Amino acid sequence: MKTALTIAGSDSGGGAGIQADLKSFAANGVYGMSVITAVTAQNTQEVRSVQDIDNEIILDQIEVVFDDIPVDAVKIGMLSSPATVETVADALKKYEPKHIVLDPVMVSKGGHHLLRQEAIQSLKEKMIPLATIITPNIPEAEVLIGGEIVSSEDMLSACRQLRELGAKTVLLKGGHLEGAPNDLLYDGESFHWFSGERIQTKNTHGTGCTLSSAIAANLAKGHTLYDSVKLAKHYITIAIEHSLALGHGHGPTNHFYELYRKAGVKNEL
Numbered sequence: 135m136k137t138a139l140t141i142a143g144s145d146s147g148g149g150a151g152i153q154a155d156l157k158s159f160a161a162n163g164v165y166g167m168s169v170i171t172a173v174t175a176q177n178t179q180e181v182r183s184v185q186d187i188d189n190e191i192i193l194d195q196i197e198v199v200f201d202d203i204p205v206d207a208v209k210i211g212m213l214s215s216p217a218t219v220e221t222v223a224d225a226l227k228k229y230e231p232k233h234i235v236l237d238p239v240m241v242s243k244g245g246h247h248l249l250r251q252e253a254i255q256s257l258k259e260k261m262i263p264l265a266t267i268i269t270p271n272i273p274e275a276e277v278l279i280g281g282e283i284v285s286s287e288d289m290l291s292a293c294r295q296l297r298e299l300g301a302k303t304v305l306l307k308g309g310h311l312e313g314a315p316n317d318l319l320y321d322g323e324s325f326h327w328f329s330g331e332r333i334q335t336k337n338t339h340g341t342g343c344t345l346s347s348a349i350a351a352n353l354a355k356g357h358t359l360y361d362s363v364k365l366a367k368h369y370i371t372i373a374i375e376h377s378l379a380l381g382h383g384h385g386p387t388n389h390f391y392e393l394y395r396k397a398g399v400k401n402e403l
């Protein structure tokens with residue numbers, strides 16, 4: 135069985151972070167492993183508190199996995215502090231995993247900062263150049279390029295600027311713009327739109343985590359980058375369509391593998 139490793143924060147509510155990643159890995163048919171960078175006390179309404187994990191233990195978690203178990207793809211989520219960004223980047227430089235999917239998580243739905251302001255520069259300089267693909271949403275992309283994105287044309291030029299930061303490929307997610315949630319993939323040569331239809335629901339907690347983990351799972355299984363994104367876009371759409379009205383805020387996506395399989399999506403090699 136192919137494997138994927140998530141390096142991210144824990145969400146006690148189970149909708150985003152490590153918990154969403156592991157569910158997405160399982161639903162997409164890979165063996166999931168985890169390195170926890172921070173623990174958030176979180177539910178569907180709020181992030182109540184955050185505790186960063188010591189960098190020695192973050193490094194140990196990475197080393198102990200890579201020293202023993204094959205890692206077919208890595209997904210990176212919440213990194214919290216500049217020191218964590220550096221620790222993770224240095225370790226990945228050492229182990230050189232074949233695929234690195236970087237979701238540059240910055241702020242929770244409720245507005246809680248999951249990446250400190252002073253870590254943004256390290257993320258740009260140390261982490262983005264290591265990535266096979268980065269998957270920013272519109273607000274994250276705006277921070278990374280230092281400019282506004284309000285239209286499809288803006289998304290095209292933002293992708294070019296984001297790629298100049300050093301990632302091999304950029305998937306700019308359009309979920310935060312008005313209208314259809316269309317995502318744009320750019321590999322330095324051509325652009326591909328992955329169009330979607332907006333599902334009317336407030337239960338979209340963890341959509342970014344779910345999507346990036348599904349991409350990592352598909353890469354781990356040997357799909358091309360284009361196919362990995364295409365399959366993952368299909369997966370997130372189904373996971374939002376069947377999202378769960380749990381809690382009083384934004385409920386989580388639904389990683390219901392049977393549903394995915396019955397929908398006729400063949401993602402096995």
Ligand SMILES: Nc1ncnc2c1ncn2[C@@H]1O[C@H](COP(=O)(O)OP(=O)(O)OP(=O)(O)O)[C@@H](O)[C@H]1O
Binds near residue numbers: 308333
């Ligand atoms: N209401 C929706 N209906 C259908 N697809 C959606 C909807 N909202 C987001 N998406 C899709 O879900 C994926 C995640 O996109 P989004 O822009 O929401 O990421 P994110 O901002 O990182 O997630 P979050 O808002 O949970 O932090 C993208 O493929 C996006 O197009």
Ligand SMILES: Cc1ncc(COP(=O)(O)O)c(N)n1
Binds near residue numbers: 143150151239342
């Ligand atoms: C620990 C953690 N990591 C990431 C996110 C963002 O989640 P998403 O963008 O997928 O909704 C979150 N709310 N909590």
